[in-house]
Amino acid sequence: MDIITTTLFGLETLTRLDLESCGYSKEDIKVSDGQVVLTVPDDSFADDIARVNMFAGCAERVFFSVGQFKATEFEEFFDNTAALPWADFIPEDWAFVITGYSRKSKLFGVPAMQSLAKKAICKSINISRGLPQDTPVTEDPSKGTVKIQFGMVSDQCHMLIDTTGDGLHKRGYRPLTHEAPIRETLALAMVRLARYTPFSYESLYDPFCGSGTIVIEAARNALGIAPGRDRIFSFTDIPYIGRKPLIKAREEAKDKEDLSPLDDIFFAGSDIDPKAVRSANANAESAGVKDFVRFTVKDALDLKPSSLSELTGFDRNLVITNPPYGGRLMTPEEAADIYRAIAGLYLTPRGQCRKGIRLSVITPDKDFEKATGAKADKTYKLYNGNKVCHLNNYFRLDKNDG
Numbered sequence: 001m002d003i004i005t006t007t008l009f010g011l012e013t014l015t016r017l018d019l020e021s022c023g024y025s026k027e028d029i030k031v032s033d034g035q036v037v038l039t040v041p042d043d044s045f046a047d048d049i050a051r052v053n054m055f056a057g058c059a060e061r062v063f064f065s066v067g068q069f070k071a072t073e074f075e076e077f078f079d080n081t082a083a084l085p086w087a088d089f090i091p092e093d094w095a096f097v098i099t100g101y102s103r104k105s106k107l108f109g110v111p112a113m114q115s116l117a118k119k120a121i122c123k124s125i126n127i128s129r130g131l132p133q134d135t136p137v138t139e140d141p142s143k144g145t146v147k148i149q150f151g152m153v154s155d156q157c158h159m160l161i162d163t164t165g166d167g168l169h170k171r172g173y174r175p176l177t178h179e180a181p182i183r184e185t186l187a188l189a190m191v192r193l194a195r196y197t198p199f200s201y202e203s204l205y206d207p208f209c210g211s212g213t214i215v216i217e218a219a220r221n222a223l224g225i226a227p228g229r230d231r232i233f234s235f236t237d238i239p240y241i242g243r244k245p246l247i248k249a250r251e252e253a254k255d256k257e258d259l260s261p262l263d264d265i266f267f268a269g270s271d272i273d274p275k276a277v278r279s280a281n282a283n284a285e286s287a288g289v290k291d292f293v294r295f296t297v298k299d300a301l302d303l304k305p306s307s308l309s310e311l312t313g314f315d316r317n318l319v320i321t322n323p324p325y326g327g328r329l330m331t332p333e334e335a336a337d338i339y340r341a342i343a344g345l346y347l348t349p350r351g352q353c354r355k356g357i358r359l360s361v362i363t364p365d366k367d368f369e370k371a372t373g374a375k376a377d378k379t380y381k382l383y384n385g386n387k388v389c390h391l392n393n394y395f396r397l398d399k400n401d402g
Helices: 012-021 042-055 074-082 110-128 184-193 213-222 244-256 274-286 305-312 332-346 367-372
Strands: 002-007 029-032 035-039 059-070 095-103 145-153 156-162 202-206 267-271 293-297 316-321 357-364 378-384 387-394
Touching (some): 002 012, 002 042, 012 184, 042 059, 042 244, 059 074, 074 110, 184 378, 184 387, 202 305, 213 267, 213 293, 267 274, 305 316, 332 367, 367 387
Parallel strands (some): 095 145, 267 293
Antiparallel strands (some): 002 035, 059 156, 145 156, 357 387, 378 387
């Protein structure tokens, strides 16, 4: 069986690393744009579905493949869809809904493909039950609904069944959010791409913390808290998967946690808005990390490296943040002023880090580099939903900075 994990573009490698950390072999993992495919034995399929949903921290959704085929004509698409064993995966009388997309393919009429797929699946189910092909298939949503997605890329079609339900970025701990929150999956990716080493001689600090997502994700990751620990998944309602694999995955997740008390606070943040700080503290408690993080009311533009060290108690600090950007909470001109202020605080005129500082800033496109004139040491093109962003990492220390 193939388990297909979809990601935001740019986060595929991090998802592969998550799967490898769960013990899956590199040879069983294939990476392509926006997805990671894991091949697993049939007899462990249900447990593997639960584990991938539980531990894939930078992924968006987990499917399994019913089959794949090439199709350049609608008739070919219909016949190949009907040839798949749908009755094995859609319980009797369950409803099923179909979504899909088409990229770089001769077939691009998605609504027409949805309609054809529905008819083809009904045909397949009837044939498997020994019924006339045109017999109406009973669908009772009160019994359950299977969500099917087709992905047509370069004339190759994957037929998939969703096992996640709400996207994986919805961890289940964030009932309170400030304006324009960043996705949990992207927040964790930022921390990992900044190469933050937990419990070293460096704190992690977000001066525009909002609802606290970046700080909370960093703390949970460091403490070994599984991304999916606090939520449910749609696969538990599917009879041939059920709840037992989730229970097993949660037990595995619990074994990996280390919530031993710490003497220092390695994860902290602040915001000028008291309401945001209250939300961040409430979310930290819900996420199970309230004793490991600290949020305070501060103006980000008052936090010089020296005052930041006084606040955190560390001589070295990773400043990692998703500041307000043009069109989100302010005008592009106001956002550019903030970017220049951030650079003035933490970078020297040479565009290198001040003593004790590493800086990681995510902004739309290349707005930060354009506004500040400071070229990042490493950039990553990422997506916050459909919005193109750049994560700008500055790690080179200016040796001339006193």
